[in-house]
Amino acid sequence: MTVDLLFLSQDDVVAAGGTDMAALIDVIEGAFRLKAAGQVINPMKVMITWSDEPGTQERLGRIMAMPAWVGGEWDVAGLKWIPSVPANLTRGLPRANALVVLSDRETGLPLAVMDGTVISAMRTGAVTGVAIRHLAAEGARTAGLLGAGVLTRTQLMALAVTRPGLDIARVYDPDTARCERLLAALAPELPFAVAVAGSEREACEDADIIIPSTLAVTPTIEPAWVPEGGLVVLVSSLDGPESLHAVTDVLVVDDRLHEGTADTRYLRRLIDAGIATAADAVEIAEIVSGAHPGRTSEGQRIVCSPVGLGLDDVVAGAYVLRNARQRGLGTSLRLRDEPLWL
Template sequence: MSVKPEMLFLKQEDVVKAGLLDMKMVLEVTEKTFKMIGEGQVINPPKTMLGMPDLENWTSFCMSMPSYIGGDIDIAGFKWASEAVYNMGKPGMPYGIDVVMLTDPKTVYPKAIMDGTLITAMRTSAAAGVAAKYLARKDSKKACLVGAGVIGRTMVMAMMEAVPSLEEIHLIDLDLSKAEGIAKEYEGKYNVIPGTSIEAAAKDADIIVTMTTSRKPIVKTEWVKSNATVIQMSVNEIEEGILMNANKKVVDNWVQLSHGTGTLINKVATEGKLTEDMVASLPQLAAGQKPGRESDDELCVCCTYGIGSVDVAVAHKIYMNALEKGIGQKLMLWDNPLWV
C-alpha cells in the first residue's frame, strides 16, 4: 500500500502551543537522549558547518546536524542551525534562526518541518541543566549567567529546574537593559539580579554559565572559585586556565569540539594539552559510564557545541504533541510522484 507524503508544518507559535516551553519536559528529553547516545542507540554524525564568507572569518553560518534516534523514539531528522552577525541587535531579528525536519526512518518520507529556533534555546539550556545536575555542588546557591540573549533567557529556567538549591541568579550582559528585561520577565518567580560586571558576579559564584556571542575569553581564571562548576555554551568564552585547572573536564561531544575551528577544546587538543581520555562526555555521565562530580572540592568544567540528536528528540516530542492536539498545517510533498 502506498504511503501519503504528508508532513506537518509547525510554525514557532505552533511549537510553543505544543508544549515546548515546558523546561522540565525538555530536560527529561535531553537527559534521555544523552543516555541513549551513551548506550549506542543514536547515530549522530558530526555537524557540518558552512561559514560565510569562510569558516575562519564567518559573519554568518549554517550548520547541518543530522541524526537517527533508535529505541522507543525511532526517528531520523536534522536541524539546520544558522546564526548571523547582521541580525545582532536588529529589532525582531533573532541572531540564531533554526529549522528542524523529521523523517520516517523506514520509508524516509518527511514527517514534519518546524521552527527550531526556540527548540535550540530550550535544548541548549537543558543541556547545561543536565551538565549542572551531574556537576554542580548540591549546595550551590549563587549562579552567574553571562549573556542575556535568547539562550540566556531559557538558561534561567534550566538552572532553576536542574539545581533547586539556587537562591540567586546574576544575569550579566554588556547591554544592561537586556539583563534587566529578562529579570523583569521572571519577577516573582526567580530571583534574577541583572548586572554588567562578570568579575563581580563570577567571583563567589557556585555555577558560572556563559552564552554570549563573544569569540574571545571573557571569564578569567582568577575569578573562578576552586570548587565551582563552569559551563561554556559558546566555543571560546572561558580562559584556558579554567579548563586546564578543572578536576573534571566534560564535553558534550569530543569529536565535534576537538575539530571545531575556533573552539577552546580544538586549541588545547591541537596543542596536545588535552586528549579524549582526559575528558568525560555528557552522554557518558547520563549513561552512568563515567562519574560526575565526586566531591565538594572539585572544579568541574563543561564545554558544549550542541548535539543534533537532542534537537531531533525534542522536535519529535513536539511533533507527537502537535498530532495529538491537532496543531499545525498538513502539507503534501506531491499528489502523485511523477517518476517512480
C-alpha cells in the same frame, strides 16, 4: 499513496510543549542514555562560514546543518538547519533562525517541518540542565551568567528546574538595557533572585555555577573566579581561556569528536595547545548512563563544554511532534498525491 507532512509554526511548537524545560531536560537526558547505548547516529555538522579568520562566526555569522538519528522510543531521523546572523539584533530579528526537519527512518518519508528557533534555544538550555543536574555541587547557592540573549533566557530556565534553591543568579551583558529587560521579564517566573551585574567579574567571581552564552571573541572568564566546587558550562566557547584547564578536575563534553574538532571550541583549543587530549574529556552520555561517576566530591571544579549536537534538536523535535499529534496541532501539508517518477 499521498504523502503529507506536519508543519508546526512557532506557536504550534510552544503549544506542543516546546518551552517545557523540565520535560525537555528529561528528554535530552534520555537521548544521551541512548547515545551511550549506541542508539544515536550523529554525523559531524556541516557549516557555511564567510571567512577563515578566528571570530568570523561571532562577527559575520554562519549557517549550520546538523543531522542525527535517535533510536529507542523515538526512532526518528532529522536535521536542524540553523543560520546565525549576529547583526540581526539591530534589525529586530533573532540571531538564530532555525528549522527542524524530521523523517521516518523506515520509509524515509518526511514527518514534519517545524520552527527550530525555539527548539534550538530550549534544547541548549536543557543540555545545561542535564549538566547541572549531574555535575553541580549539592551546595551550589549562586550562579553567574554572561550575555543576556535568547540563550541566557533558557539557561536561567534550566537553572530554575534543576537548582530552584539557588539564592541568586547574577547576569552581565555590556548591553545593560537588554540585560534589564531580560531579568525584568523572567524574574516573576524564577524561584531565585536575579541581579544585573556591572561586569563579567561581578557576575562570575565565586559563583558556584558559571554559564557564558555570549558573542565574545576573546576569553571573558578568569580561572581564579571559579570557586571550589564550581561548575562552568561553556555554552559559548571562546569565553573559556585555555588556562581554565589548570584548575579543572573533570572536563566534560557532549561529544569528544564534535567538541574536539569544531573550530574554536574549548576542547579543540586545549588539544591544539597541547594541554589536553580528547581522551581527557568525559562525555555527558557516560555520566548519565553511569559509566563515569561525574562529580565525586563537593570540592571538585568541573568544566562542561557542550558544542551542541543534532541529536539534541532531533529528539526535542520528536518530542514536540509527538505532543502536536496528540493535541491535534499544526497544519498538514500535502507533499504529493503520487510520485512523479518511480
